Amino acid sequence: MFAGGYMGKILRINLSAKTYQIEPLRETEVLKLLGGRGLAAKRYYDEIGPDVKPFDAENKIFFFTGPLTGLSLPSTTKFQLATKSPETGRYLCSNCGGNFGPQLKKAGFDGLILEGRASGWTYVIIKNDKVVFGDAHDWQGRTTTETLQLLREVMGEKKAGVLSIGPAAERRVRISYINVDSRAFGRGGPGAVLGSKKLKGIAVFGTQKIPVADKDSIDQIRKKAIENLRTTKANHTKYGTAQYIEVINELGALPTRNFQTTYFEDGDQIDAQMMRQKYYVKNYACYRCPVACGKVLEVKDGPYTGARARAEFETIGLLGPNCGVADFGAIIKANQLCDEMGLDTISAGNAVALVMELYERGIIDASETENVEALFGSGDALIEMIKLIGERRGIGNLLAEGMNHVVKKHPEWRQYILSVKGMPFAAYDPRAFHGNGLTYGTSSRGACHNVGGWTIRAELQSGDYDRYALEGKGKLVKTIQDNRAYVDSLGICTVVRSALGFSDNPQGGTLKAATGHGFTSHLMEIGSRIYTLERIILNREGIDRKDDLLPDRITNEPIPSGPAKGHILSQEMYDIMLDEYYCERGWDQNGVPKPEIIEGLSLKSFLNS
Numbered sequence: 001m002f003a004g005g006y007m008g009k010i011l012r013i014n015l016s017a018k019t020y021q022i023e024p025l026r027e028t029e030v031l032k033l034l035g036g037r038g039l040a041a042k043r044y045y046d047e048i049g050p051d052v053k054p055f056d057a058e059n060k061i062f063f064f065t066g067p068l069t070g071l072s073l074p075s076t077t078k079f080q081l082a083t084k085s086p087e088t089g090r091y092l093c094s095n096c097g098g099n100f101g102p103q104l105k106k107a108g109f110d111g112l113i114l115e116g117r118a119s120g121w122t123y124v125i126i127k128n129d130k131v132v133f134g135d136a137h138d139w140q141g142r143t144t145t146e147t148l149q150l151l152r153e154v155m156g157e158k159k160a161g162v163l164s165i166g167p168a169a170e171r172r173v174r175i176s177y178i179n180v181d182s183r184a185f186g187r188g189g190p191g192a193v194l195g196s197k198k199l200k201g202i203a204v205f206g207t208q209k210i211p212v213a214d215k216d217s218i219d220q221i222r223k224k225a226i227e228n229l230r231t232t233k234a235n236h237t238k239y240g241t242a243q244y245i246e247v248i249n250e251l252g253a254l255p256t257r258n259f260q261t262t263y264f265e266d267g268d269q270i271d272a273q274m275m276r277q278k279y280y281v282k283n284y285a286c287y288r289c290p291v292a293c294g295k296v297l298e299v300k301d302g303p304y305t306g307a308r309a310r311a312e313f314e315t316i317g318l319l320g321p322n323c324g325v326a327d328f329g330a331i332i333k334a335n336q337l338c339d340e341m342g343l344d345t346i347s348a349g350n351a352v353a354l355v356m357e358l359y360e361r362g363i364i365d366a367s368e369t370e371n372v373e374a375l376f377g378s379g380d381a382l383i384e385m386i387k388l389i390g391e392r393r394g395i396g397n398l399l400a401e402g403m404n405h406v407v408k409k410h411p412e413w414r415q416y417i418l419s420v421k422g423m424p425f426a427a428y429d430p431r432a433f434h435g436n437g438l439t440y441g442t443s444s445r446g447a448c449h450n451v452g453g454w455t456i457r458a459e460l461q462s463g464d465y466d467r468y469a470l471e472g473k474g475k476l477v478k479t480i481q482d483n484r485a486y487v488d489s490l491g492i493c494t495v496v497r498s499a500l501g502f503s504d505n506p507q508g509g510t511l512k513a514a515t516g517h518g519f520t521s522h523l524m525e526i527g528s529r530i531y532t533l534e535r536i537i538l539n540r541e542g543i544d545r546k547d548d549l550l551p552d553r554i555t556n557e558p559i560p561s562g563p564a565k566g567h568i569l570s571q572e573m574y575d576i577m578l579d580e581y582y583c584e585r586g587w588d589q590n591g592v593p594k595p596e597i598i599e600g601l602s603l604k605s606f607l608n609s
């Protein structure tokens with residue numbers, strides 16, 4: 001086995017039987033897939049067939065840490081999950097910070113598999129190799145943060161890692177997130193999978209040392225990386241991801257009023273300067289993170305006084321401009337509500353914006369919104385609509401089923417829905433930078449800017465690429481995706497990856513010092529293997545080229561105003577990028593990996609073993 005980085009064990013918990021067992025980590029899998037996202041995908045491939053539905057007891061959640069999770073390096077906070085998504089009905093991968101991943105490792109485990117379904121509401125406590133099941137019947141209706149506190153109290157360890165769900169997940173709202181120490185497994189509705197399993201939360205605490213191969217080298221790498229991050233990530237420390245609001249708006253890429261346009265005229269009311277001046281309270285950091293990009297914000301006057309949240313770029317963009325809302329206080333309040341009820345802010349912002357457009361067009365009326373006047377720009381309407389979704393009332397009950405269901409029920413609304421594979425768009429409009437369209441189309445989980453490849457730096461910030469060019473974007477997106485796939489398998493935050501040598505040309509001795517193994521020169525190949533494995537899973541679940549396409553608003557409607565006015569990403573334009581992308585990946589024209597690439601990535605024998 002490895003000299004460090006791994007604990008060598010996986011904990012499997014069966015909620016139906018209230019039993020658990022400890023299994024060995026498989027070295028062959030680690031050599032091919034590294035950890036985190038790669039290992040979670042492999043277990044999903046092995047154990048979740050295409051016919052399993054998200055709320056079946058047969059669905060499972062696979063949590064996996066990476067070899068760097070919990071080590072004394074910057075931001076070794078991350079762990080990963082895979083499950084069948086309630087929102088898309090397909091494979092879901094998701095990434096999260098907080099203390100849970102590091103504590104799981106200190107308890108002695110690289111991974112945690114949850115299976116079955118409890119007969120009544122349950123919580124789980126993991127302390128080193130002991131697992132205790134508790135009765136959470138009285139916790140029904142508790143918010144994510146109340147549940148987190150309850151679990152910390154029951155465990156009696158301040159430093160415990162805790163994951164919890166809120167009332168929306170109890171109601172199986174398909175856009176429910178899992179709260180992890182106030183960070184989130186946000187997208188795809190994994191909270192609703194826990195809800196379906198009647199699991200209100202888990203606390204974990206461990207006292208074991210995570211082994212490393214070369215402690216002196218790790219100490220040196222840590223010092224250098226922290227020094228580097230102080231300068232390279234100073235804007236993250238001061239403004240967090242809210243720094244992108246101004247630049248994305250000024251470039252005409254910020255979704256506004258349900259992506260009807262891409263420039264928000266009141267952008268200066270919701271940007272990072274405004275955040276610092278009026279709402280900033282303090283920074284928030286994940287485990288061992290010197291960057292501390294989280295910003296605790298509080299409304300200090302006006303109708304939403306006292307509201308508190310940690311609003312980030314995507315949340316501000318989708319609850320703000322995309323709903324036409326310029327009142328930062330209302331955005332913070334809406335963010336807080338989503339957090340407490342347990343709703344993904346990106347999907348919630350898209351859902352509310354859809355209702356506002358339907359309402360303004362006279363397609364729906366107040367009888368469907370429980371008398372909420374759902375007009376763009378209304379902070380109160382935004383807040384009330386979020387309650388409707390979380391409580392499954394009125395049209396909120398329809399939206400709680402996710403966009404795939406909404407389109408099925410109302411095919412005539414398709415032109416107003418911005419999603420791919422059932423997952424709504426993040427807060428970037430691909431008509432204003434086309435690589436982002438390919439990101440949304442080919443992401444392993446739907447219209448996601450992270451898993452799909454964050455092209456912002458390459459297309460908008462560095463000036464290395466013409467943002468409206470089509471050629472070269474297939475290669476760009478593949479490279480970013482493969483980089484992200486291996487970083488998601490390491491157990492570190494993507495924000496610190498370069499400081500530790502994990503770019504698309506990986507270098508340095510971090511991984512060797514941690515594990516003793518020479519993974520580094522193979523990392524991009526490992527990323528490509530993980531992405532291809534995820535595609536094999538998606539193909540098995542019925543996904544192919546037809547599902548990689550962009551919605552009508554992007555392909556049919558030019559941007560009507562603002563700095564990117566007149567730009568469109570038509571089907572013909574998109575096809576040029578998609579063909580190049582498939583070619584770069586070694587997939588056929590229908591988006592299916594060719595036998596030779598499966599063989600070339602050593603996946604064939606591995607997947608059949």
Ligand code: SF4
Pocket residue numbers: 075077097284285286287289290291292293294493494495496
């Ligand atoms: S940079 Fe931000 S998201 Fe990343 S680990 Fe630090 S606080 Fe968490």
